[in-house]
Amino acid sequence: MAHEDLLKDLAQRRAKALAMGGEQKLAKRRAAGLLNARERLAYLFDKDTFIESGLFGTSVMPEARDKSPGDGKLTGYGKINGREAACVANDFTVMGASSAATNMKKIGQMKRTAMSRGMPLVFLGESSGARLPDNMGARGMGSLLGQDPHQYLRQRESPWVSAALGLCYGSSTWYCVLADFNVMRKGAIIAVSSSLLASLAMNDPVDAEELGGWKVHADITGFADMVVDTDEEALDAIKTFLSYLPTHHNEAPPVKAVAPGSGDKSADLIDLLPQSRTQVYDMRKILRTIADNDSYFELKARFGKAAVTALARLGGKTVGFIANNPLYKGGALDADACDKIVSFLVLCDSYNIPIVMFVDTPGFAIGVEAERKRAPGKIMNFMNALALVTVPKLTVLVRKSYGQAYINMGGGRNSDEFVAWPTAEVSFMDPNYAVTVVHGLKPGDPGFDEKLAGMQKDNSVYDIASIYAVQDVIRPDQTRDYLIRMLDVHQLRKSNGVGKHLLSSWPTSF
Numbered sequence: 001m002a003h004e005d006l007l008k009d010l011a012q013r014r015a016k017a018l019a020m021g022g023e024q025k026l027a028k029r030r031a032a033g034l035l036n037a038r039e040r041l042a043y044l045f046d047k048d049t050f051i052e053s054g055l056f057g058t059s060v061m062p063e064a065r066d067k068s069p070g071d072g073k074l075t076g077y078g079k080i081n082g083r084e085a086a087c088v089a090n091d092f093t094v095m096g097a098s099s100a101a102t103n104m105k106k107i108g109q110m111k112r113t114a115m116s117r118g119m120p121l122v123f124l125g126e127s128s129g130a131r132l133p134d135n136m137g138a139r140g141m142g143s144l145l146g147q148d149p150h151q152y153l154r155q156r157e158s159p160w161v162s163a164a165l166g167l168c169y170g171s172s173t174w175y176c177v178l179a180d181f182n183v184m185r186k187g188a189i190i191a192v193s194s195s196l197l198a199s200l201a202m203n204d205p206v207d208a209e210e211l212g213g214w215k216v217h218a219d220i221t222g223f224a225d226m227v228v229d230t231d232e233e234a235l236d237a238i239k240t241f242l243s244y245l246p247t248h249h250n251e252a253p254p255v256k257a258v259a260p261g262s263g264d265k266s267a268d269l270i271d272l273l274p275q276s277r278t279q280v281y282d283m284r285k286i287l288r289t290i291a292d293n294d295s296y297f298e299l300k301a302r303f304g305k306a307a308v309t310a311l312a313r314l315g316g317k318t319v320g321f322i323a324n325n326p327l328y329k330g331g332a333l334d335a336d337a338c339d340k341i342v343s344f345l346v347l348c349d350s351y352n353i354p355i356v357m358f359v360d361t362p363g364f365a366i367g368v369e370a371e372r373k374r375a376p377g378k379i380m381n382f383m384n385a386l387a388l389v390t391v392p393k394l395t396v397l398v399r400k401s402y403g404q405a406y407i408n409m410g411g412g413r414n415s416d417e418f419v420a421w422p423t424a425e426v427s428f429m430d431p432n433y434a435v436t437v438v439h440g441l442k443p444g445d446p447g448f449d450e451k452l453a454g455m456q457k458d459n460s461v462y463d464i465a466s467i468y469a470v471q472d473v474i475r476p477d478q479t480r481d482y483l484i485r486m487l488d489v490h491q492l493r494k495s496n497g498v499g500k501h502l503l504s505s506w507p508t509s510f
Contacts, residue, residue: 077113182223390499
């Protein structure tokens with residue numbers, strides 16, 4: 001062919017590949033208010049920065065080559081807020097974005113490049129699972145699956161983020177639960193396999209939402225770090241999440257300009273804390289007041305609600321907030337809250353994010369349900385992870401801290417600096433319970449108040465400060481300035497802000 005004909009042929013082939021699954025399927029998505037894979041890529045990346053890899057990939061099955069442009073998965077590189085990233089976007093209009101030989105090679109290329117060159121990897125999930133009949137039979141399994149022994153290895157060299165934007169079965173689910181951040185659009189499904197296959201296996205109809213809808217993963221499994229209503233909101237969440245993180249584990253997180261008005265409401269902090277130590281309140285209001293304005297970014301808000309985990313900025317620097325929230329279970333930490341905190345510790349330590357704890361807890365949730373949910377193991381996993389953290393850890397004792405939770409929440413030299421408000425108290429257990437355990441008296445019994453006064457005698461924050469187990473007692477309105485100053489003191493100067501990443505291989509998805 002002449003050069004001119006070759007170029008014409010190239011243009012035709014490109015047009016066919018860019019057409020994805022055809023106008024009819026694309027129109028159906030538009031009518032449903034869903035972005036297609038290329039529209040998602042255009043929205044995610046800075047304008048004119050995306051460069052595709054594997055445009056001309058197709059199915060290896062001869063009979064499917066003409067109907068599999070891109071082989072159902074679009075891959076390439078682009079910039080997100082000026083920083084390079086790799087991406088895999090499932091194109092559901094092409095064979096349901098099912099996993100097959102060619103597109104698995106494309107994913108492998110994105111992973112290798114992101115890890116070796118130090119850039120985030122984004123998965124935009126929407127897939128029907130493994131392609132059939134390609135994967136059927138012994139030869140199909142042997143030639144297609146397991147060819148990359150590190151396919152699901154997470155050592156957190158660079159951030160992985162995922163969005164569940166439709167039906168996510170098989171590999172789309174795996175990359176959702178492997179991710180450092182997973183955002184889920186309402187209407188999406190995350191499950192090992194489809195509701196049809198589950199119904200056949202169980203010989204009973206299974207509803208897709210009950211199998212793996214957003215409420216399941218936001219409230220019960222914790223696999224959804226955030227839930228949104230639209231594709232655009234999901235992609236915006238990815239951009240925001242990445243703005244807190246470094247591009248790879250061997251650099252410090254980016255520093256942003258401090259938002260105007262940050263800290264202006266510090267004087268209101270004391271009013272956010274009830275006078276009564278038994279009255280509940282929302283710890284998140286305190287965190288938002290202390291953080292730089294508009295920088296509070298909460299993860300797993302609906303899961304393990306007795307604990308709060310959030311990225312934020314203090315003085316322009318990324319920090320990870322871990323806090324008890326007395327609004328739920330009085331702040332008593334249950335198994336889900338422990339899992340949530342451990343997952344967040346892993347994230348922060350892997351990407352050099354200092355940790356700031358805010359403490360107000362009566363201890364760990366106890367009882368039959370707690371034991372059946374393996375509370376002892378969860379508590380020790382939490383303790384082990386905390387001990388392995390190598391980024392700075394600062395703790396603020398807001399109100400009460402009892403029992404083993406005192407240690408897990410940064411007490412007993414488990415943080416680099418432990419500071420308290422004058423409203424704080426520390427003991428082995430709630431003094432009311434202690435009177436019952438030791439003296440057999442209950443509130444209202446003769447002599448209860450006298451014994452209670454004795455149990456409360458040495459709980460004062462000044463008693464623990466007197467032995468230097470608390471480094472200082474400060475006014476609530478001084479907290480923001482104190483933390484910003486201590487982040488400067490404890491920055492990792494010898495390693496340019498980079499920790500040792502002892503948690504980088506911690507198992508994913510608790």
